[in-house]
Amino acid sequence: MENKEIMIKVKDLRKEFRKAVKEPGLKGSFKALFNPKYDIVKAVDGISFEVPKGEIIGFIGPNGAGKSTVIKMLTGILTPTSGECCIDGKIPTENRKEYVKEIGVVFGQRTQLWWDLALRETYMVLKEIYEIPEDAYKERMAFLNEVLELDDFITSPVRTLSLGQRMRADIAASLLHNPKVLFLDEPTIGLDVVVKDNIRKAIKKISEESGTTVILTTHDLEDIELLCKRIVMIDKGKKVFDGELSELRRRYGQMRELKFELKNPDDFEKLSYKKDFSFADDDLSIDRTGGTVNVRFNSDVVTVEKMLSYTLSKVHVKDINVKDADIEEIIRRLYLGGGETDETADSHL
Amino acid sequence: MKRLIRIYKPFTRAGLLEMVTYRVNFLFFLLGEIMRCFVMFFVWKAVFDSSDSSTLYGFTYDNMVVYLFITFLCGYITYSDGSYAVGKEILDGSIAMRMIKPVDFDMCFLFQELGGKILQLLIVFAPITIGVETYRWIANGAFMMNVPMFFLFILSLLLAYGINFFFNVIYGFLAFYLKNLWGTGIIKNVIMDFLSGATVPLAFMGSFGKALGYLPFASLSYTPVMIYMGMYSPLEIIFYMSLQLVWLVVFIVSSKLVLSSAMKRLVVHGG
């Protein structure tokens, strides 16, 4: 993979926004009326990375981390404050029109399809916009049809499509001109498990068969696990991790989860892992609902064996098991480590 | 009454806050709308210059200027877009969210709109009335407005706003049947503007105009404007203001009727 041709190159990318500061309430509104104050917000603060051709890369980070801003700069929608990004040697700010021919974009929460018209009409217009020759169009349409199964609804008005159908249609729309890079912003948001699975398979197939480089942002970590070899994680505008998924697991994967049910819920008081093993805050978290206890701990600090024997020696349990922390757990820890709280952290003690 | 104020005060506050947020938009919009007054200001000047007599249908040029700007003012103050708010919520079904709250929902719109009016009053009412009075003072060499008359004008204006509000609530509920707010809204506004004398004084339309005077549309702006200009005798003031009151009651009652009928339909549709 080291010798592969570089498709996307991002260097020291920055974006600053000016944000009006308003004090709360009516008084604040009137103050802002006469004396508006502004803050400079660094949404993206010096991010660099490279993506080789044909790779699927996962772009993750908590809400408000700046990943959408990066994507929007990469797609030529936002102009960077400084730094550069280029795709296949083209720079969006220099020649936007040439640049966007190389990319396809899907924003999961926003459709690019003509709402009131039959789906086919959107494709006809896109064919003209991207100047796709008739043969290439037919060939491409046949391929997309096979992968995304559009035939069932290609003549229906877009507004009558289900969310899953619409997402398939949107992905097809962004791939019609055979772009070198595909940006997928939350492509599985709001979809059910089966549809999610179909869409993931389709993305994988398209990337393999057309050699399309894919940049995927998502909050659904299953997307990442199934699709991406490599992830880039950003938080507060900065890159906090960049590497293969297996490395992430290696580096942060020492977390184990110990789950058991107490015979007598009051016994919980007898357990004091933190004090007895002197865990650091990051290395231990405990959830308890009634008699069910869930302990997540770092197995580098204390071995699984020690934890088990300690637990069994202190209390009587009905049931006990240990498992590897999944990728979600790792990322949750990373998000929290960054000091950013997210809705996924609500269950965390 | 105290309870009423306590419940609906947050709505008024929200309306005011919203208006403060969109103050710039509002100002530009206002400047655009008032442009039409200035166009007509010059057109009427040319019209009066072209005429041999100094009055047209009992209006002098100075009267006409006052009429133009006070009509604009009344139109602005009594303007209500409750219809749009109601209609939109009916069409997209979000009205269900309002119905699960223990408040009268036309009242929510009313108080929210009144909140916005507070700022509008500051920005629109004072400058225009002061401007018009200065104009009249220069033209006549004396103040033309007196306190009781001004008080009656305000009262008539309030009645006009009430009529307009409930009329628009009814129209908003019609969205349920019409399924269209934009096109029918344009048609409604054109008809209302014309029949209320906002485009040309009803006095210019002869006996047809006099007949229009009895319709609810005249109560929307023609009545308060005529009171402001002192063109009504005391007897006429009593008559036309009673008429306003009658129309207000008619619209309140019919809005309640339409409301209950629409609610039934809403239940049938399941939101």
Next chain:
Amino acid sequence: MMRYIRLHKIFIKQDLKKLMEYKVDFLLGAVGFLLEQAAQILCLGIIFAGIPALCYTVDGVVVDSWGFNEVLFIYGFSLIPKGIDHLFFDNLWGLGYWIVDKGDFDKYLTRPINSWFYVLCEKFCVDALGEIIIGIVLIIYSTLSMPAQVADAINWWRVLPVLAVMPFAILIFTSIKTATAAISFWTKRSGHITHMCYMTNEFAKYPTKIYNTFIKTAITFVLPFALTAYYPAIYILRGESVWSLPVTVLVSLALFGISQLIWYRGISSYESAGS
């Protein structure tokens, strides 16, 4: 260029298909616009019922005057360039009111066509046909009912130059809309500014001479709507104000340049929506 014309045709076709889905809405809108114009014309009729002609006087001396037919002609003419701009380029209103505010402008930037053109031609506003039809009807009606010596003086040498300048008159509308809509790239919303500038157009529907110097200058050179209505109309009617034709070309091109400048500056300041 040819490609853009082709694309525009496709967009219009798509929009007409959409229209067929919402026939009633379209009809109601068109009727609304028609009624709006009808009410204004009725209003003009009522005003003119009391006077023989509209006069421009200085110190009580009549300097110039326009008969009811001539005023109708000017009024009708004013609807034509405005209506054509409305018909083809109405989507700019949406830009200032909601497209930028909601972040929907993203779409226009991820396509390999000029973003301005894409916004411009995406919507085909058939309601405008009402305006154009009323304009044509007024022009024909007023010409037919004019005194013979006025009507006979109208010839092709007056009509053709005006037709030639017509695209530039339309460009004035489009440029002003573009420039004011592009302000939304900084402020998120600017529809109200477009609205304000557009209302100045009301002045252009009547003979420009009746206004004071300030307004006359403003509607001839700053927001030059008089160049789209009164001047070309009076040139056709009387052969007056020849100068206005080349001025229209120059002013419209200047405005177009300014509007494009604002547009491209604006795009690099576009902030999209959300995080």
